[in-house]
Amino acid sequence: DREDSRPSSSDPQLQQLRQLLSEQADTVERLEAEVGILRTSLEQERMRRLELQVAALVTATMESPSLDADSVVTPSIVPDTDDAPTGKMALFFSDIEASTKLWDLSPKTMATALEIHNKLLRSLIEQHNGYEVKTQGDSFIIAFSDPIEACRLSLAVHRQLLTLRWETALHGLVESTEMETIALPSGKVTYLWKGLRVRMGLHVGRPLSQRDIITNRMDYFGPVINKTARVEALAPGGITLISEEVADIVRRCNHPDLTSAFLQDVGFFSLKGISTPARLFALLPMELSERLNRCERQLEFLRQTPPVSTAEELPLECTCSIVLIRLDNAQLTQLQKDVPAALRADLDTFLEVVRVAVKGYHGKQIKSSPDSVLLLFADAVEAASFALDCQLRLLKAAWSPALLAHPAAAPHKTQTGSVFLCGLNAQMGVHWCTLNVLQGAFNESQDEYYGDELAAVAAICADATDGLVLVSEQFKNQIAAALGGSIQDAVLKRRHRVKVCTNGVVYSTYLMLPPELLAREYFRKVDVSHPVVATVAASIAPPAPPEESKPVERKEAVPEGDQPLDQREDSTILNDIESYSDAGKAEVEEKLAQVDMVRHLR
Numbered sequence: 001d002r003e004d005s006r007p008s009s010s011d012p013q014l015q016q017l018r019q020l021l022s023e024q025a026d027t028v029e030r031l032e033a034e035v036g037i038l039r040t041s042l043e044q045e046r047m048r049r050l051e052l053q054v055a056a057l058v059t060a061t062m063e064s065p066s067l068d069a070d071s072v073v074t075p076s077i078v079p080d081t082d083d084a085p086t087g088k089m090a091l092f093f094s095d096i097e098a099s100t101k102l103w104d105l106s107p108k109t110m111a112t113a114l115e116i117h118n119k120l121l122r123s124l125i126e127q128h129n130g131y132e133v134k135t136q137g138d139s140f141i142i143a144f145s146d147p148i149e150a151c152r153l154s155l156a157v158h159r160q161l162l163t164l165r166w167e168t169a170l171h172g173l174v175e176s177t178e179m180e181t182i183a184l185p186s187g188k189v190t191y192l193w194k195g196l197r198v199r200m201g202l203h204v205g206r207p208l209s210q211r212d213i214i215t216n217r218m219d220y221f222g223p224v225i226n227k228t229a230r231v232e233a234l235a236p237g238g239i240t241l242i243s244e245e246v247a248d249i250v251r252r253c254n255h256p257d258l259t260s261a262f263l264q265d266v267g268f269f270s271l272k273g274i275s276t277p278a279r280l281f282a283l284l285p286m287e288l289s290e291r292l293n294r295c296e297r298q299l300e301f302l303r304q305t306p307p308v309s310t311a312e313e314l315p316l317e318c319t320c321s322i323v324l325i326r327l328d329n330a331q332l333t334q335l336q337k338d339v340p341a342a343l344r345a346d347l348d349t350f351l352e353v354v355r356v357a358v359k360g361y362h363g364k365q366i367k368s369s370p371d372s373v374l375l376l377f378a379d380a381v382e383a384a385s386f387a388l389d390c391q392l393r394l395l396k397a398a399w400s401p402a403l404l405a406h407p408a409a410a411p412h413k414t415q416t417g418s419v420f421l422c423g424l425n426a427q428m429g430v431h432w433c434t435l436n437v438l439q440g441a442f443n444e445s446q447d448e449y450y451g452d453e454l455a456a457v458a459a460i461c462a463d464a465t466d467g468l469v470l471v472s473e474q475f476k477n478q479i480a481a482a483l484g485g486s487i488q489d490a491v492l493k494r495r496h497r498v499k500v501c502t503n504g505v506v507y508s509t510y511l512m513l514p515p516e517l518l519a520r521e522y523f524r525k526v527d528v529s530h531p532v533v534a535t536v537a538a539s540i541a542p543p544a545p546p547e548e549s550k551p552v553e554r555k556e557a558v559p560e561g562d563q564p565l566d567q568r569e570d571s572t573i574l575n576d577i578e579s580y581s582d583a584g585k586a587e588v589e590e591k592l593a594q595v596d597m598v599r600h601l602r
Contacts, residue, residue: 012259018178049171084218090147090204090246091220091228092130092154094121096138097197097237098176109169114138117196120160128153133220143220147204147249152257154200154240155285164313175333176237182290189510193238200240200281201232228527231280232269234302234355236295241266241426242282247281262289267303268471297369319434320376321383321475322453323363325354325390327371327426334408347371349400350424353393374454380432381480387428387469388514399423420519423466429461430512432475460509467520471507 096102096117102110108584121140124134128149133141135438144150171194172178182192182249205224227243235241242250247265262284268277282292327350335343347370354373358365367374377383381559403423412421433453455474464470511521 038502055269057489073533083129084209085143086201086209086218088206090150090202091207091224092140092142092144092145092200092202093228093232094140094142094198094200095232096175097199099138101174102170102177105173106169107171109167112167112516113170116164116166117198120164121157124153124156124160127535128156129567131218133218141220143218147202147246148253148255148258150202151250151253151257151261151283152244154202154283157198157200157256158238158240158285158288158452160433161196161198162194164192164195167424170195184287184550190287192288192294197237199232199235199237201228201230201235201242202227202240202246202379203231203243204245205534226273227271228277230274231278231428234269234271234280234299236298238288238291239295241280243284244281247283250281250283260286261290262286264289264292264498266292266299269302297371300367300372300390318376320378320432321380322435322457323375323377323383323387323425323432323435324457325373325375326461326598328427331425332371335403337404339402339406340408346400346403346424349397350394350426353397353451354390357386361389376435380475383430383475384471384479384512385524387430387471387512391426391428391467391517392467394406394424394426395419395422397423409424409602416520418516420517425467427461427464429457429459429464429506430469430471430475431460433477456507458504460507463509465520467517469512470509471512473510476510566586 021427096114098112101109102113117138119134120579121134124130129144129146130149130153131143133143135141142150142153145154170177176197177195178192178193180193183189203224205227207220207224208222209218209220211217229244231241233456247263250261250263253259262282264282266280266282268279271278284291314420327347332343351368351370351373354375355365356376362379363383364376365373366376375383375386377386399409399422404411409417409423409425413419431453433456436451460470460472513520
């Protein structure tokens with residue numbers, strides 16, 4: 001029976017399979033032959049080019065009256081060695097700030113600027129005995145046998161960029177190409193910013209190395225390269241950040257270029273792919289040290305508390321509410337450009353409003369900058385009450401007339417005439433979590449807080465549109481059983497999820513607003529600069545009910561966590577409106593349909 005069940009040699013399927021295998025074998029042989037031909041052609045072409053270069057060099061040398069035949073040096077076809085450093089070395093990464101935006105706005109201007117930038121760097125690389133590993137777009141990777149020369153190169157780049165003749169069209173094309181002068185203590189006025197702003201990062205170590213088979217140049221890889229790239233990525237434009245190892249070399253160095261330079265510890269930072277926070281330093285020419293003050297805000301919320309190494313220094317734990325308040329960066333940029341004097345005064349007003357409000361709710365300010373404040377609250381209800389109260393206080397703050405006259409900060413009203421957005425717009429993120437605490441880490445009177453949850457509240461805050469308050473699901477659960485006071489009337493709605501890159505955790509977020517500010521959500525749903533959307537968004541708030549109509553009883557505002565997100569977002573809007581008539585309900589539904597139509601068209 002087994003013999004009968006075997007397929008015969010005349011079976012069509014078996015024959016077809018054999019034919020297919022034969023064709024595949026022929027294809028493999030043909031491809032292998034083509035690869036061999038290509039390899040041979042490539043080697044022949046490479047040899048031909050090198051022979052032409054050698055012949056041209058010999059011809060030029062023999063024809064030159066200043067050289068004799070004995071001085072002719074014929075290079076080897078494949079050089080065994082070159083000036084590439086090996087072993088322990090310094091690695092230098094650089095990048096142009098806002099280069100992508102510059103290419104989009106003016107490709108011709110950026111192409112000219114990049115050519116000027118590249119010529120400068122290559123001339124300085126030669127002067128300081130650097131080895132150009134490769135370029136990636138507008139980025140340079142350079143290796144140095146001597147770390148001192150790498151540091152001197154970075155200082156020279158900062159100085160020389162200010163002396164170049166840039167095209168007039170480049171100045172002010174974006175914020176990072178604006179010119180600014182500064183008066184030095186000696187009375188001399190010099191440029192603080194001019195032309196392109198280049199960020200740089202330096203680190204020392206022993207990277208793995210291997211010669212590139214295509215370019216025949218040495219390439220480097222491994223943890224040392226990765227760390228250098230991460231250090232450079234953290235640097236603001238016009239700043240050089242160096243690792244602690246490089247800083248130790250600079251401090252011990254007696255070279256006049258470095259003893260007269262500006263070196264400052266900027267704190268500990270988390271580097272992607274590296275478990276332990278790294279201590280970084282800023283290195284600048286002394287006359288450009290003011291740049292670090294201008295970039296302090298950019299570095300502030302990237303800092304980490306230094307790692308703990310001994311059992312005696314193990315951190316305490318603190319379970320609390322975190323509230324991060326941050327002003328809209330796009331609005332600040334526009335106001336800084338148009339009304340800088342008014343903005344400086346109104347930033348002080350913003351900080352004063354937050355400072356006064358937090359006192360009434362037993363909060364603790366742990367970090368602040370001109371446009372951001374980080375607060376802790378032991379009680380979740382007080383944190384929620386503060387967030388709602390602070391939004392109302394900011395709405396009624398005494399903003400300057402010049403600020404309110406600017407379109408970016410002008411008051412926005414509902415159809416009933418009530419103002420729901422005005423002045424500087426603050427976005428808030430609120431989270432309930434456990435943080436690590438180092439008591440008196442840097443200042444005996446001030447504790448330091450750190451942990452992945454700080455990144456979580458930053459992500460939640462960044463996801464909040466201007467003027468809104470987003471809270472995590474953990475925070476919502478804390479206040480659900482103890483609603484009272486101003487929270488009782490607050491609108492609490494399911495929004496969507498945000499993912500924190502540092503720990504990969506996904507957080508569900510909820511919108512929390514006082515009822516009188518609910519129009520902010522509708523106002524920010526679409527691009528209000530669009531002429532059609534502007535009309536819809538400005539009138540999205542519900543109209544006042546007629547006198548003869550009875551207002552619908554407001555339902556308790558509770559999140560609908562089980563409802564699908566795409567249905568929940570618009571279907572719950574009508575339930576969040578305090579009161580409306582049948583006609584008003586129909587009008588709001590019509591407006592929502594228009595918003596949805598415009599959203600799909602866009």
